[in-house]
Amino acid sequence: xxxxxxxxxxxxxxxxxxxxxxxxxxxxxxxxxxxxxxxxxxxxxxxxxxxxxxxxxxxxxxxxxxxxxxxxxxxxxxxxxxxxxxxxxxxxxxxxxxxxxxxxxxxxxxxxxxxxxxxxxxxxxxxxxxxxxxxxxxxxxxxxxxxxxxxxxxxxxxxxxxxxxxxxxxxxxxxxxxxxxxxxxxxxxxxxxxxxxxxxxxxxxxxxxxxxxxxxxxxxxxxxxxxxxxxxxxxxxxxxxxxxxxxxxxxxxxxxxxxxxxxxxxxxxxxxxxxxxxxxxxxxxxxxxxxxxxxxxxxxxxxxxxxxxxxxxxxxxxxxxxxxxxxxxxxxxxxxxxxxxxxxxxxxxxxxxxxxxxxxxxxxxxxxxxxxxxxxxxxxxxxxxxxxxxxxxxxxxxxxxxxxxxxxxxxxxxxxxxxxxxxxxxxxxxxxxxxxxxxxxxx
Amino acid sequence: xxxxxxxxxxxxxxxxxxxxxxxxxxxxxxxxxxxxxxxxxxxxxxxxxxxxxxxxxxxxxxxxxxxxxxxxxxxxxxxxxxxxxxxxxxxxxxxxxxxxxxxxxxxxxxxxxxxxxxxxxxxxxxxxxxxxxxxxxxxxxxxxxxxxxxxxxxxxxxxxxxxxx
Numbered sequence: 142x143x144x145x146x147x148x149x150x151x152x153x154x155x156x157x158x159x160x161x162x163x164x165x166x167x168x169x170x171x172x173x174x175x176x177x178x179x180x181x182x183x184x185x186x187x188x189x190x191x192x193x194x195x196x197x198x199x200x201x202x203x204x205x206x207x208x209x210x211x212x213x214x215x216x217x218x219x220x221x222x223x224x225x226x227x228x229x230x231x232x233x234x235x236x237x238x239x240x241x242x243x244x245x246x247x248x249x250x251x252x253x254x255x256x257x258x259x260x261x262x263x264x265x266x267x268x269x270x271x272x273x274x275x276x277x278x279x280x281x282x283x284x285x286x287x288x289x290x291x292x293x294x295x296x297x298x299x300x301x302x303x304x305x306x307x308x309x310x311x312x313x314x315x316x317x318x319x320x321x322x323x324x325x326x327x328x329x330x331x332x333x334x335x336x337x338x339x340x341x342x343x344x345x346x347x348x349x350x351x352x353x354x355x356x357x358x359x360x361x362x363x364x365x366x367x368x369x370x371x372x373x374x375x376x377x378x379x380x381x382x383x384x385x386x387x388x389x390x391x392x393x394x395x396x397x398x399x400x401x402x403x404x405x406x407x408x409x410x411x412x413x414x415x416x417x418x419x420x421x422x423x424x425x426x427x428x429x430x431x432x433x434x435x436x437x438x439x440x441x442x443x444x445x446x447x448x449x450x451x452x453x454x455x456x457x458x459x460x461x462x463x464x465x466x467x468x469x470x471x472x473x474x475x476x477x478x479x480x481x482x483x484x485x486x487x488x489x490x491x492x493x494x495x496x497x498x499x500x501x502x503x504x505x506x507x508x509x510x511x512x513x514x515x516x517x518x519x520x521x522x523x524x525x526x527x528x529x530x531x532x533x534x535x536x537x538x539x540x541x542x543x544x545x546x547x548x549x550x551x552x553x554x555x556x557x558x559x560x561x562x563x564x565x566x567x568x569x570x571x572x573x574x575x576x577x578x579x580x581x582x583x584x
Numbered sequence: 585x586x587x588x589x590x591x592x593x594x595x596x597x598x599x600x601x602x603x604x605x606x607x608x609x610x611x612x613x614x615x616x617x618x619x620x621x622x623x624x625x626x627x628x629x630x631x632x633x634x635x636x637x638x639x640x641x642x643x644x645x646x647x648x649x650x651x652x653x654x655x656x657x658x659x660x661x662x663x664x665x666x667x668x669x670x671x672x673x674x675x676x677x678x679x680x681x682x683x684x685x686x687x688x689x690x691x692x693x694x695x696x697x698x699x700x701x702x703x704x705x706x707x708x709x710x711x712x713x714x715x716x717x718x719x720x721x722x723x724x725x726x727x728x729x730x731x732x733x734x735x736x737x738x739x740x741x742x743x744x745x746x747x748x749x
Contacts, residue, residue: 155656155657155658156655158605158617158653158655160607160615160617160651160653162615162647162673165647166609166649167650167651167671167726168608168609168615168649168650168651168671168673169651170605170607170617170651170653171669171735172653172655172667172671172730172733172735173735185724185736186736187735187736188735188736188737188738188739189669189728190728190737190738190739190741191741199613199614199615200615201607201615201616201617203605203607203617205603205619205656205659206656206658206659207603207619207656207658208658209602209658209659209661212697213696213697213698214602214695214696214697214698214699215602215603215659215696218619220605220619222616222617223682224614224615240722252710252711255634255636255711255713255714258636258637259636259713261635261636261638261639262634262635262636262638262713262716264638265635265641265642266635266637266640269678269681277681279681279682279712279713279716280681280682280716281634281712282627282705285705285709288709289709289712349711367712367713368713369712452651497727527736532639538599580624
């Protein structure tokens with residue numbers, strides 16, 4: 142905190158605590174009133190009994206504030222610590238500040254403060270490890286570490302297109318439970334591999350280390366930054382997921398035909414090179430397109446192909462709204478990450494565009510997603526019950542409002558990022574329901 | 585040796601305080617002050633600090649002499665209002681960062697009830713290192729008490745320097 146800024150904020154506090162050394166080497170703190178006068182602080186003389194306050198070049202003047210919140214705790218935390226010289230004597234003591242530090246949670250949110258403090262936590266753990274002669278690490282059960290490292294809740298992005306492909310195949314009178322299970326397993330493995338690989342390469346490129354505003358929807362899992370999982374362990378995990386994906390994919394190719402191979406290869410390559418060098422697609426502003434392709438047409442069409450042995454227009458059209466909405470998850474999640482991404486050279490669309498353009502882009506993409514459904518029904522490609530997916534329009538509207546209002550406030554934006562995730566999930570589920578209802582209506 | 589007890593009005597302040605200013609001495613001999621919630625267990629002033637904000641823990645390990653100020657009429661809503669400063673010898677208890685601090689949880693929860701809701705595994709995932717915590721245990725040595733909060737007047741001083749752990 143700059144000294145001038147600290148002095149300007151000082152009158153906003155009711156009192157200060159003056160801290161000086163006492164005769165036995167303890168800090169001696171005493172509350173006092175004060176006023177700022179021409180860059181220094183006049184302090185009301187305080188009585189500390191026999192421990193007389195003397196002139197010192199190393200005093201502290203501290204102001205702090207909280208607002209109690211009965212039944213909860215408190216908020217509006219802020220404090221400033223000024224260091225400087227104290228001259229006693231006369232009707233007012235004079236404190237000449239030389240430096241300031243402090244925190245105001247309205248300027249720097251507590252979660253961000255915590256993220257910025259990670260290096261201190263790592264130092265402390267390292268020192269403790271040296272002191273004890275064994276590694277001291279933060280603790281978390283293996284299950285929760287897996288949950289966090291793989292970002293399991295985001296698997297809905299895979300489950301939706303796979304089930305949509307299955308629904309489309311069922312509409313065309315094809316369904317095999319065994320193949321459906323294998324397809325889901327392979328698709329989930331690719332997605333999990335992508336999530337883990339993304340953390341590995343974002344750690345190696347430094348993106349995650351300079352991101353101080355991660356949310357539960359953005360900024361990666363941070364398990365490496367928290368010291369919960371090592372980079373090597375993450376590499377092993379990614380290798381396992383990709384191995385499973387490749388094996389399952391090859392089995393499906395053998396069963397369904399070579400037509401699946403190219404789609405599968407494209408899916409794995411996009412997943413891996415999303416953040417991996419040398420392509421690092423997300424750094425080139427191609428992340429959104431890759432995610433749209435991977436979690437849209439590739440998964441929907443691939444699933445459809447496994448069930449039917451051929452490609453068709455209907456699943457392709459069905460995949461477009463899902464592709465757009467999953468792309469919008471990434472797109473909106475990049476908003477709070479944009480400064481860290483820019484610092485690390487990750488030139489996402491959100492980094493490249495102005496805030497107004499980003500928001501216009503969101504609206505345009507969402508409109509196209511719904512238009513595809515409407516046009517698909519009008520021209521007779523999609524069954525009319527898929528129009529039920531339009532029920533999520535209010536959710537898209539709310540997300541747009543939230544993006545507009547809280548573009549610069551990562552933590553206020555968080556609930557809208559959640560709505561955006563739900564927008565993809567609910568629209569996808571309603572499309573699936575619509576296709577299945579279409580089977581009933583057709584009969 | 586008979587050691588004086590913590591004056592009751594100061595116990596009242598400690599029990600009500602949502603914040604106190606803890607000053608420690610860093611390795612260069614300079615003061616460093618942070619606001620923390622003080623908890624009183626009848627013998628020690630207890631505080632808990634995340635390893636994220638562990639500078640003070642490092643400092644206390646180097647030099648245990650600390651001072652705690654209870655000064656804010658809003659943050660220390662005791663009636664009638666008074667002010668106190670407690671000097672003492674602190675030690676850091678960090679042998680079990682993950683679970684050890686749970687022993688102060690009932691005292692902490694009494695002042696900050698929301699803590700209980702933040703301790704579910706799902707909630708802790710958000711900031712896992714915040715929940716790796718040490719306890720700061722302060723043995724009071726000298727207490728300054730200003731009965732009406734007016735520090736321009738002489739404080740009442742309680743000497744507890746004979747206290748040992």
